[in-house]
Amino acid sequence: MTAELIARLRADSEDQELGTVRRWQALHPGAPLVGYLPGHVPRELIYAAGGLAVGLWGAWPGLEIIQGDACFQSYICHLPRSLVEMAQRGLFADFAGLIVPSSCDVLRNLSGIWKLEGPRPWCFYLDLPQNFDTEIGGVFLRAELLRLATRLLGHAPEEPDLERVRAAIVLTNRQQDRLRCLRRWRRDEPQRVPIDDYLWLIRGALFLHPTEHIALLETYLETIAQGAGPPWRDSARVLLEGAFCEQPPAGLLKTIEQAGCAIVEEDLLLGLNWLEAPLREDGDPLDSLVEGYLRRTRTVPFKYQDARARRGTGATGSRGAGRRRDPCRPLVLRSGPARAPQPERGAAAGRDSLYTIPNYSEQSYQPLAVRELVGTFSDAIRLWSQEE
Ligand code: SF4
DSSP states (O other): OHHHHHHHHHHHHHOTTOHHHHHHHHHSTTOOEEEEOSSOOOHHHHHHTTOEEEEOOOOOTTOOOSTGGGGSOTTSOSHHHHHHHHHHTTTTTTOSEEEEESSOHHHHHHHHHHHHSSSOSEEEEEOOOSOOOIIIIIHHHHHHHHHHHHHHHSSOOOHHHHHHHHHHHHHHHHHHHHHHHHHHHHHHOGGGSOHHHHHHHHHHHHHSOHHHHHHHHHHHHHHHHHSOOOOOOOOEEEEEESOSSSOOOHHHHHHHHHTTEEEEEEOTTTTTSOBSSOOOOSSOHHHHHHHHHHHSBOOOTTSOSOOOOOOSOOOOSEEEEOEESSOOHHHHHHTOTTTSOOHHHHHHTTSOOEEEOOEEBTTBOOHHHHHHHHHHHHHHHHHHSOOO
């Protein structure tokens, strides 16, 4: 049963025509499709406007990038090129708009190119504050959310609209709760949730409405809770960092797992999947969204603040870091997880930090090289980690 569910999610996720999104639109005539880019966009405002939020975190495998390459320098990441390519092919013609958060300069430039390249759905640049004081960054973000809500609704939000935002918060809280449950399974018994199952399940949040996504997650979680699952393999438990924006190919994650590393914590799709605690469901819903951004997220490269040590993963203190082949400013500026080992974070898990870096872009990686690199890494952990 889970195999069918995962196969369906994978097929939908790789569908070059965004068939799931189009089916939803056919069932909800007049409802807006609104795309958003990595990392954080308050999807609740889109759902409250009756729309479908569609996460655009890169292209499907095999998309040939031709026109997208013409818009960006060769040394930047792959993600904006594939989005331009998809736009040039008319994939977003039925979209009402696109929200671009201020995650990095590359995305900011993409929002400009979006406007320059002929008639397109509207593009909203969401300026997320880098000041986390409620009275400064909080006030600024609330004004941004009001501006966005006004764009989505076509008028300033009124009480019934705010009531719908509240309902959307309840819905996404439920979705986040199920995603956290899935992450707990991965952390505690990774053999019960293979990494590719995990990937397709979380990617479902990009193109399914939360009501449908929650139902699929619950079916999967109930099924694995009932089964005994395969026996534990002698894998090293590792953290995967640096995969928060441009997503690694599914094959890369599977290769890491097959080479003997169980990824028990990761930062895939961060921004969509970053809350550590539910959003407040009472009071002013815009204040709740603001407070969620300021106070309830995991440590993320999009927020330039001190990194907090990871705890409670049970990782062996060893880390694998995915890294795009191109420099990514949030990754570099944050705490350099893909540039240098951070012994203090290994120490937080109680061990020395071991470290390896498989490079990738959203379309490519070198399976054999990664397998050898990660296999050696995994052996090193098991042979020489400081077991007491
Ligand atoms: S991979 Fe890095 S540089 Fe590229 S769009 Fe994402 S955050 Fe920006």
